[in-house]
Amino acid sequence: MGNQKRIAIYGKGGIGKSSTASNVAAACAEEGYKVMIIGCDPKSDSSITLLGGRRIPTILDLLRQGVKVTEEDIVFHGYRNVRCVEVGGPEPGIGCAGRGIIVAIKTLRDMCKEMDDMDLIIYDVPGDIVCGGFVAPIRKGLVNEAYVLTSGEYMPLYAANNICKGLRQIDTRLSGVICNSRSVTREEEIVRRFAEEIGSKLVAFIPKEQIVQDCERDGFSVIEKAPGSDIAHVYRDLARAIMSNSDSALPTSLDDERLRELTR
Amino acid sequence: MAANDISIIHPRPSSIVAALYTLRDLNVDVAILHGPPGCSFKHARLLEEDGIHVVTTALDENGFVFGGRRELSSVLEKVNEMFHPKLIGVVGTCASMIIGEELHEPVMDADLDVPVIEVEVHAGYANNTKGVLLTLESALDIGVIDREEFERQKVLLEEATEVEKRHGAASKEYLAPSRGDLKYKVAQRIIELLKEGKKGLVIMNAKKETGYMFADINVAVHEVASRLGVSGNVVNMANLDESLGLPRVRDHARNIMHDLKEKGVQIHDITGGLDEYPIAGHVVDELIAKKYADHDFAVITGVPHAIPMDHISHMEIISVTNGPRQVVPLKEMGHRHVVVEIDLHPKTLGVNHIVESELGATLREMAKETLDCSA
Ligand SMILES: Nc1ncnc2c1ncn2[C@@H]1O[C@H](COP(=O)(O)OP(=O)(O)OP(=O)(O)O)[C@@H](O)[C@H]1O
Ligand code: SF4
Ligand SMILES: [Mg+2]
Numbered sequence: 001m002g003n004q005k006r007i008a009i010y011g012k013g014g015i016g017k018s019s020t021a022s023n024v025a026a027a028c029a030e031e032g033y034k035v036m037i038i039g040c041d042p043k044s045d046s047s048i049t050l051l052g053g054r055r056i057p058t059i060l061d062l063l064r065q066g067v068k069v070t071e072e073d074i075v076f077h078g079y080r081n082v083r084c085v086e087v088g089g090p091e092p093g094i095g096c097a098g099r100g101i102i103v104a105i106k107t108l109r110d111m112c113k114e115m116d117d118m119d120l121i122i123y124d125v126p127g128d129i130v131c132g133g134f135v136a137p138i139r140k141g142l143v144n145e146a147y148v149l150t151s152g153e154y155m156p157l158y159a160a161n162n163i164c165k166g167l168r169q170i171d172t173r174l175s176g177v178i179c180n181s182r183s184v185t186r187e188e189e190i191v192r193r194f195a196e197e198i199g200s201k202l203v204a205f206i207p208k209e210q211i212v213q214d215c216e217r218d219g220f221s222v223i224e225k226a227p228g229s230d231i232a233h234v235y236r237d238l239a240r241a242i243m244s245n246s247d248s249a250l251p252t253s254l255d256d257e258r259l260r261e262l263t264r
Numbered sequence: 265m266a267a268n269d270i271s272i273i274h275p276r277p278s279s280i281v282a283a284l285y286t287l288r289d290l291n292v293d294v295a296i297l298h299g300p301p302g303c304s305f306k307h308a309r310l311l312e313e314d315g316i317h318v319v320t321t322a323l324d325e326n327g328f329v330f331g332g333r334r335e336l337s338s339v340l341e342k343v344n345e346m347f348h349p350k351l352i353g354v355v356g357t358c359a360s361m362i363i364g365e366e367l368h369e370p371v372m373d374a375d376l377d378v379p380v381i382e383v384e385v386h387a388g389y390a391n392n393t394k395g396v397l398l399t400l401e402s403a404l405d406i407g408v409i410d411r412e413e414f415e416r417q418k419v420l421l422e423e424a425t426e427v428e429k430r431h432g433a434a435s436k437e438y439l440a441p442s443r444g445d446l447k448y449k450v451a452q453r454i455i456e457l458l459k460e461g462k463k464g465l466v467i468m469n470a471k472k473e474t475g476y477m478f479a480d481i482n483v484a485v486h487e488v489a490s491r492l493g494v495s496g497n498v499v500n501m502a503n504l505d506e507s508l509g510l511p512r513v514r515d516h517a518r519n520i521m522h523d524l525k526e527k528g529v530q531i532h533d534i535t536g537g538l539d540e541y542p543i544a545g546h547v548v549d550e551l552i553a554k555k556y557a558d559h560d561f562a563v564i565t566g567v568p569h570a571i572p573m574d575h576i577s578h579m580e581i582i583s584v585t586n587g588p589r590q591v592v593p594l595k596e597m598g599h600r601h602v603v604v605e606i607d608l609h610p611k612t613l614g615v616n617h618i619v620e621s622e623l624g625a626t627l628r629e630m631a632k633e634t635l636d637c638s639a
Contacts, residue, residue, distance in 0.1 A: 096362055098362075098363070098364055099361075099362045099363075099364070102361075102364055131363065131364060132331060132363050132364025132365065132366075133363075133364045135364075136364055139364070139366050139369075170369075
């Protein structure tokens, strides 16, 4: 696989995984990398800001209709040619979303030749790894690096810590911790300490900026809609950090006592 | 994009079971079902008659919720100690696959010195041949079979699926099972035809080990014809090529040929290997067009619906199947008489000689009666 990056971004629900993923994807594409983003969330909102606000048909939508799915049906070209794929899923409360991811990922892998050419593939997973299906990309050997996104608040850190526990269990190395700020005091320091104590490092501190949500509302990434903004530069730096990162380690989760201490 | 095929509502053979039988053909010593204890119970039992051990990780409610990685690795260790296998198969089930179980991780955990064929399969595929294909793919991955054999089998599987769609169990939304025609009436008719000096073909087109029983019909017709002094009127064809298929399948062909020879039955034309029933029909068709177009009747056994009707439609056709749901489609194809050998498959597991069929037994008995009366 050489220098090809296959990453997944984990973190508490709503912490900013999808916006971070799409901004990183856009920034890498600008640098000339071949990028694909695969939304593994039944909400299927991972690629929307790369497609000018457009929703694309999901793999599972098509499979449900019982049609033979081809590459053109599910891989869409967004901003700067970022390949966008949405797995989709059943209606909330019905069926089995985890199995959906397994089936969709297999379908994609079997027929999408382009995947092999990509410099970067980002798997955007939902906040809670509720069952085996949600780690399918890792377990099927499609992901070789994981990142954890958190703020400096207790609950997101608690979730990040749990994720680290899970990663260790499935023998997956962590490549870094990203802080998506919620403007908590001493936030950068807290997350940096957390990262170090679990045996990893802080790779970026993304400030909380209204412009992220404004661009998103119009259906765009910051990189596309506000390329000159400060936060666009932060995403570009993060993108470079990810593309050049070669460190990773099996994370060691902290006990709850220590976690509370950190945030106090 | 093509829409799905018809939705078939009668239960059909399962891909999990197909994977188990394929593992048996690959000569695994143990197959482990990773799933609920009752899954594939009946076939698991039958396969033990055939000399392989089938065990289960027996996932329960807790297993469904928490996964069964530890259960599978400990069963792997256990069977290794109990049976000292040289080759192991691990087979998924609906339950373990839906919850996203990985078969590879527990195999790594157990870390045995024995190669393991991992088959991630469940029973939810429209065609059970998918189970065979998945098994062969993993066997190829770990080098149990070579690419050439894999490609050969793949073609056969695709053709088998087509055969079932055309005139088999997948040809209609619902097929009612049927016991077919009464065996004594059909036996009587065969004897009549032979007595009248009619020329007949006995064509075995059997799937693997089922040949042990279908070949008995070649034997029985031969015996009756000989007693009537018309054995020259009967031509035998069979898919018994001893040089084709997986080792176990070749063994079956060899065993059956050996018995046939011993019983003095000549097979005039070999139409393919015992796993070539989906394509051997075309060989039969050509042979008939070339050499036997003038024959009056044909007894076709095994997978009779794989024989094209092109050059036999003018003949009186008697077909013998082991599928009760196959009766209606065969009649619709134009087969005059259809006989079902109920429960044939279990009787052909774990054997290495020809096994008597019910139709064969009936033929022998009735021939005795009619000949003794007229004597
Ligand atoms: N740095 C930021 N500054 C301001 N708003 C942000 C920032 N990052 C994310 N957001 C906003 O937070 C909200 C949630 O983000 P997002 O949907 O990316 O989260 P998520 O982790 O993907 O959620 P889920 O777990 O539900 O998929 C969005 O409205 C997004 O615009
Ligand atoms: S539903 Fe699937 S797992 Fe359950 S018994 Fe049937 S075949 Fe086995
Ligand atoms: Mg998201």
